Amino acid sequence: MRRQSRLSRAVDAILRDRRPKRFPASTDEAAQLRIAAMLRAAHPGADLPSAEFVDRLAQQLRRQVNEAEHRTRPPLQAGRRAFLQGAGVAAAAVAAGVGVDRAVVALRSSSPAPGAMNIPDAGG
Amino acid sequence: MFAARSAPYPRRYRRNVQPEYGEAPLLKVVPSSEVATWEAVYREHVVPIYRYAFARTGNRPDAEDVTAQVFLRALPRLRLTASSGEIRAYLLTTARSVLAEHWSHHFGMAAEPLDDERLAGGSREESKPDDNAQRAHAVLSRLPERYRRVLELRFLSGMSLKETARELGVSLGNAKVLQLRALRKAAELDTEAVS
Numbered sequence: 001m002r003r004q005s006r007l008s009r010a011v012d013a014i015l016r017d018r019r020p021k022r023f024p025a026s027t028d029e030a031a032q033l034r035i036a037a038m039l040r041a042a043h044p045g046a047d048l049p050s051a052e053f054v055d056r057l058a059q060q061l062r063r064q065v066n067e068a069e070h071r072t073r074p075p076l077q078a079g080r081r082a083f084l085q086g087a088g089v090a091a092a093a094v095a096a097g098v099g100v101d102r103a104v105v106a107l108r109s110s111s112p113a114p115g116a117m118n119i120p121d122a123g124g
Numbered sequence: 125m126f127a128a129r130s131a132p133y134p135r136r137y138r139r140n141v142q143p144e145y146g147e148a149p150l151l152k153v154v155p156s157s158e159v160a161t162w163e164a165v166y167r168e169h170v171v172p173i174y175r176y177a178f179a180r181t182g183n184r185p186d187a188e189d190v191t192a193q194v195f196l197r198a199l200p201r202l203r204l205t206a207s208s209g210e211i212r213a214y215l216l217t218t219a220r221s222v223l224a225e226h227w228s229h230h231f232g233m234a235a236e237p238l239d240d241e242r243l244a245g246g247s248r249e250e251s252k253p254d255d256n257a258q259r260a261h262a263v264l265s266r267l268p269e270r271y272r273r274v275l276e277l278r279f280l281s282g283m284s285l286k287e288t289a290r291e292l293g294v295s296l297g298n299a300k301v302l303q304l305r306a307l308r309k310a311a312e313l314d315t316e317a318v319s
Contacts, residue, residue: 008304014182015278024232031311033231035263037182039279039310042260047178053188054170058163061195065162068200 011036017046160204160211166195168208169215176216179256180223186230193222259314266313271306278303 007029010020014036025033041047160168170191177190198218202211227233264272270292277288289299 008300011303011307017184019183019185020230022230028308028311030227030231030233031315032307033182034180035307035311035314036279038179038256038260038263039275040182041175041179042257043280043282047175047187047256049171049174049188049191050184053174053191057170057188057192057195058166060192061162061166061199064196064200 007032014040160208162199162202162204165202165204165211166199169212170195172212173215173219175256176219177223181226186226190219190222190226194219197222263310263314263317267306267310270302271309274299274302275306275310 006021006023007025010023010029010033013020014033017040020033173194174187174191177194178184178187181187181190194215198215202214206214264275267275274288274292277283277291278285283291285296285299285303288303289296292299292302294302
């Protein structure tokens with residue numbers, strides 16, 4: 001009797017387009033629930049989604065897609081930034097290297113050779 | 125502009141879902157104009173998936189939950205360059221999985237193959253939503269007249285129990301008992317047909 005009433009309540013819920021309450025169904029009960037669902041879906045137009053639901057789910061999916069894109073974007077930006085920073089550092093290093101090189105060359109050209117004597121200009 | 129077309133699903137799905145995809149060429153150049161957006165894919169398939177879910181839950185709240193789960197799970201894994209048929213097959217496979225979980229959670233049933241898979245001999249052939257109406261009418265046609273009538277009035281015509289009792293010329297209690305017996309008989313006939 002109790003089994004029949006819980007199955008009956010579940011079938012009534014389906015007929016009222018409500019979600020049946022959860023219960024541990026036997027194989028026979030599950031088979032009857034499946035038949036009830038199948039017959040309910042055969043009612044003309046009953047199995048078509050509402051426009052509201054279709055739009056609401058589209059919005060939910062759009063949020064999911066946007067969030068997924070947002071999650072994947074920062075590493076890409078960081079990579080690009082790191083690349084640009086790296087390139088800047090490299091450029092600065094090259095510039096600094098050139099500068100150092102020139103300074104060394106200038107220093108070398110202005111410094112006397114080791115062991116050379118400081119000879120005043122002739123006539124000076 | 126061209127986009128690379130690869131296999132429709134990630135490798136881990138290909139093996140279980142459609143083995144033949146593994147044998148397809150991995151890369152194929154397709155014009156970008158042929159590549160669908162996720163929104164176009166959604167709009168094309170949402171109604172058939174909802175109808176599929178409704179025929180297996182019988183009510184709007186559950187059908188909406190199942191449909192939402194199917195798209196939320198499947199969409200991030202879908203390759204939009206796959207053909208419409210391949211995408212439909214993948215969505216239906218996901219729907220079967222979500223429905224098996226639904227039945228397990230709500231009615232404690234083991235996640236067993238659903239009816240249409242058993243009908244297709246476990247080959248996971250695609251079932252069309254319109255098949256449901258045909259199957260429902262096939263089951264009804266095999267029922268004794270009184271059982272068929274009570275189910276038609278309740279499920280197909282959407283009559284209340286009181287209206288049904290009046291139509292059949294029986295008491296409210298009798299109409300309720302008749303409906304339960306008719307459902308049990310229909311389930312037996314359907315199980316016999318499937319097995």
